[in-house]
Amino acid sequence: MPKRENISMSVIRRLPRYYRFLNHLKSKGINRISSKELSEKMGFTASQIRQDLNCFGGFGQQGYGYIVEQLCDEIGNILGVSNGYKCILIGAGNLGQAIASHLSFETQGFSMVGIFDSDPDKIGTTLNNLVIRDIRTLEPFCQEVHPVMAVLCIPRSAVERLTDQLYAMGIKNFWNFSHYDIAMKYQDAIVENVHLNDSLMTLCYRISDQNSKQN
Amino acid sequence: MPKRENISMSVIRRLPRYYRFLNHLKSKGINRISSKELSEKMGFTASQIRQDLNCFGGFGQQGYGYIVEQLCDEIGNILGVSNGYKCILIGAGNLGQAIASHLSFETQGFSMVGIFDSDPDKIGTTLNNLVIRDIRTLEPFCQEVHPVMAVLCIPRSAVERLTDQLYAMGIKNFWNFSHYDIAMKYQDAIVENVHLNDSLMTLCYRISDQNSKQN
């Protein structure tokens, strides 16, 4: 199997884009593609594409290119899209609801098995075919079901205590929408942060910057 | 004023983190901080912090450090947090609702002035104190109010036509939650993408990768 040794985050973050684009090509019935064609359509360089792919193995054929479906499957395997890791959602507010219903977790490598909230009005109602459970029942639930990842859609103030609890129960992988810095406290945790505020402020900077240059 | 010339995205993406952390220090009543202290608390190197800040000007005092409130204000200005750029939200589904209510746009440099959707059940109802308008009234609205940024919370299939329309009306800045590649088509657009699926798949890769290493 692949060579794969300390792949850089720069490469890893491009994998989903390749996967998505190859799926798109596949659905259009395209069989074969060269790194040059891919580069033009995706806005990378052909060199980078070949470098990236060769971190994991030689998936192409010299003089021919890559077979779309095969490459797509390979990248899917590398990403682990069919692993179905059990995950739970903490916080069924607006954002939690959006996350739960917007993403088809099944096809992205995860399977949502539980949703938790502390709001009595929400507990017992259903979201995305799952009952919203009382956050106080988190521990017995985890002991029985053993989820491996938690999606954190709760305010920063609530995150510290909850991550402590989750970490103690063996959940060390987080998709974190709060601004609490989990990776700083738990060095061996795998944390993927989505900082919407930061993203928005970056956009703000870029608009401001362009405006100031036009004067 | 600042030197600021072709700041790299790496630097720009760290600015919101500085801003957030300095606000936090300010709220704790801390007056002064050195790059060394900041580096330990934020997980950057002191060198990097000084390099980053000096892209925009010399905000510190030799032998003393930085005055928290002053530095915070400077970064806030650089980001343009009080610019109040008018923006509109397209798509009031789960994600759009979450975005609209989760973020206090006023304090992030933007002011939400309109929400649009095509669903008759949603049109006319209110969200975050704004009436959800018929997407067909987008053009007259924009001609009157002149928003400068659009938040796109609509499916990929709807984005192409809509961005064409928005671009034609002079809106060239986008906070894009879909997977349609706006920047590829409109070279002069400023696009901030939030690709939740990609983020999730990256997490999936990292979990899979660690698991495979433990065997």
Added chain:
DNA sequence: TAGATTGTTAATCGATTAACAATC
């Protein structure tokens, strides 16, 4: 003044791009 810490230049490290030999 002496000590501390900045601003800035130089060195290192890593990521991207270019070049080309291998080979389908």
Added chain:
DNA sequence: TAGATTGTTAATCGATTAACAATC
């Protein structure tokens, strides 16, 4: 076989880190 395109090595570019002179 000739042409095309990969896999891979070498060159370039950019970002991070280290070092230190300037100075509060």
